[in-house]
Amino acid sequence: MPFAEELIGARTVQELTSALRVVLPDAGLPAVRAAGSALPPLALRERSDLLRDALLADLPDGYDEFANVVRAAGDRAPTFTGWLIWPVTSAVAAKAIEDGRPAAFEDALALLAELTDRLSSEFALRSLLNHDLDRALAVISGWTGSENEGVRRLASEGTRPSLPWAVRVPRLLTEPSSTLPILADLHRDDSEYVRRSVANHLNDLSRVDPGLVTSTAAKWLAEPDANTLRVVRHGLRTLVKRGHPEALRLLGFAPVRVDVTGPNLATDAVAIGEVLTFTASVHNPEPEPARLVIDYLVHHRKADGGQTAKTFKLTTRTLAPGETVDLTRAHPFRVLTTRRYHPGPHGIELQVNGVRSGRVDFTLLPAVVPADAG
Secondary structure (H helix, E strand, C coil), X not given: CCCHHHHCCHHHHHHHHHHHHHHCCCCCCHHHHHHHHHCCCCCHHHHHHHHHHHHHHHCCCCHHHHHHHHHHHHHHCCCCCHHHHHHHHHHHHHHHHXXXXXXXXXXXXXXXXXXXXXXXXXXXXXXXXXXXXXXXXXXXXXXXXXXXXXHHHHHHHCCCCCCCCCCCCHHHHHCHHHHHHHHHHHCCCCCHHHHHHHHHHHHHHHCCCHHHHHHHHHHXXXXXXXXXXXXXHHHCHHHHHCCCHHHHHHCCCCCCCCEEEEEEECCCEEECCCEEEEEEEEECCCCCCEEEEEEEEXXXXXXXXXXXXXXXXXXXXXXXXXCEEEEEEEEECCCECCECCCCEEEEEEEEECCEEEEEEEEEEECCCCCCCCC
């Protein structure tokens, strides 16, 4: 993932200023220019918000005039593309909400769809969804029939309950069925780009209402096309990791009787930044083949001394009668910005078709500081 300054930085401000001056050659754009020097300490979304506010300060007050400038920049300025579009679309949404007219709201949705090929308008769409979900979904549902795959994807991606980097839309979480018509229209889409979004959207919903998601997946699988199983498999991935029985059944992972050995750890203590290696084996003693999804869980110590488990994929295999699969995994405890480790007791256990077994504990030690550090 690039750094924030690589996505929205000084060059972004220069390109945005140039694009706007193609339309408004006499505009001073003081707020936009000043934003360039205020970006360095900010995270990515904060940078977008700063530029959004600068655009609202520098461009015409009325929604219609504001939207006309944006459309004209899109028509006439070659630099009007890329990450500068995020603050532009956010400003369009803010202007429409401030205006208050239904016509401005619906035009803003149309403008976001027009701009989404330059950079997806999914983040700005959240403001309009929060302002009037029912009105927004009525328009967005029509995007599923667009000839533009970017617009079709925007219908699914912009309405995801847990869209990364984006503000939450609470009603998408409390009313998870509200976006199902969009997914129903798009799950067979010709574009992998769109279908991937549908699967991620379905996976988001699985964290809110597993039953709704498995019943939806079952309907899709009852009338599949060549891509349905792949979409469903990706959409059910969180439920599979959680050992959800219906999700496993839909994907062909029935309850089985297997013999599990391990996990066997190479060491009972490992430092943050190092790798813990373990082995295991799974044997099918039955006279029928066994289709298996084999995962493992790492029980991480929390700051309060408790533990929380995270599931990691090992393999998906079909074992013939009497067959054994031997497994080896080197699990890294590298430092990540998205995960903080707490030294102390940890654990690892296997999970086969949703059934856990063989937990073994180990100690996570503080990171080793090189002798010449500092």
